[in-house]
Amino acid sequence: MTDEASGFDYRRIDDVIHGRVRLAVMAYLSGAMAADFNELKAHVGGTDGNLATHLRKLEEAGYIDVEKRFVGRKPQTILRMSPAGREAWIAYLKGLETMLALKPAGGE
Amino acid sequence: MTKDHANETAAQVHEDDLRRRAADDLKAARTLAEAGRRAPLLGGEIYVIWGLAVAAALLVQWAIVVRLLDLSPWAIPVSWFALTGAAALVSSRFRAARLTHPGAAGVGNTVSGAVWRAAGQFLGVFAVTLFAAGLASPFDADASGGERGRWIAAGFAMFTPASFGVYAIAMEASAAAAQAPWLRNFSRLSFAAMAATVVTAGTPIQHLIAAAGVITSLVLPGVLMMRRAQGKSDD
Structure with a gap:
């Protein structure tokens, strides 16, 4: 769908990323490369269940890789942004930048 | 309208x-x-443990060389293996604990861990090979072990400056990966210690200078790293 007033194509905005929690997860992982679940929760917020649901959506889209391992006897979940996720993230940011850069219709 | x-x-x-x-x-x-x-660099404890162990081994070596300690020259390799072995054992416990710390999987700590692991392997292989070569071609302090023995002795004398060079490179890479410019100052200190230990190579004073260099270029940044990591987790 294209906004006729601005010429902006809303399909450029990736729905998988465009949610508050998923956007925050992608943003954090774009800087950190990888993080464990608790670290991510501390920065992104939300409950364990809520965050896990959003992470599953990102994993299903192939945007993040999930590694489960044990450190001593403690289970640990490590999340990494995948190459496909990085591409999607860059495309998402470009979409937002385009939205911000386009001049309003008739505006100068 | x-x-x-x-x-x-x-x-x-x-x-x-x-x-x-x-x-x-x-x-x-x-x-x-x-x-x-900008996750904080972890592993300050490991810097401190290795720094103290190496400084202690260097001081023991100096004390034996200047005959402050009346021990056989064999006490030098024994003290090195004992102290660095203990450091490896203790630091492995901290390394495992580090994995659960926030930021451990981040780019800075991943790169820093990899660089220091490679640095440690290089120094370990260098030291053990040199020691083995020394056993095969015995030498003593007045280099009476022949031509090959003199080369082995020179290798030991140059092992210390090489170590400081390796520390400097590892710290520079860690600083770049973790966006921790403060660590670059210690990389420069390490290069300075490298130069000082080249100039004094083959003399007992080299061990004292190296011990001071290890304290300033490993123990000190280790303490700062621990404080920074603690500060971040308190935020």
Whole structure:
């Protein structure tokens, strides 16, 4: 769908990323490369269940890789942004930048 | 106000709202990306443990060489293996604990861990090979072990400066990966210690200078790293 007033194509905005929690997860992982679940929760917020649901959506889209391992006897979940996720993230940011850069219709 | 004009105004308000939300999203994303990028460097404890162990081994070596300690020259390799072995054992416990710390999987700590692991392997293989070569071609302090023995002795004398060079490279890489410019100062100190230990190579004073160098270029940044990591986790 294209906004006729601005010429902006809303399909450029990736729905998988465009949610508050998923956007925050992608943003954090774009800087950190990888993080464990608790670290991510501390920065992104939300409950364990809520965050896990959003992470599953990102994993299903192939945007993040999930590694489960044990450190001593403690289970640990490590999340990494995948190459496909990085591409999607860059495309998402470009979409937002385009939205911000386009001049309003008739505006100068 | 005509109907077309009202529609145009509504579209404009909608677009402004979208822009404002996009700007807010970008700002929040940037803040989070920076938070992810700037996870504190971990492993200060490992710097301190290895720094203290190496400094102690260097002091023991100096004390034996100047005969302050009346021990056989064999006490030198024994003290090195004992102290560095103990450091390896103790630091392995801290290394495991580090994995659960926030930021451990981040780019800075991953790169730093990899660089220091390779640095440690290089120094370990260098030291053990040199020692083995020394056993095969015995030498003593007055280099009476022949031509090959003199080369082995020179290798030991140059092992110390090489170590400082390796520390400096590892710290420079860690500083770049973790965006920790403060660590670069210690990399420079390490290069200075490298130069000082080249100039004094083959003399007992080299061991004292090296011990001081290890304290300033490993133990000190280790303590600072621990304080910074503690400060971040208290935030």
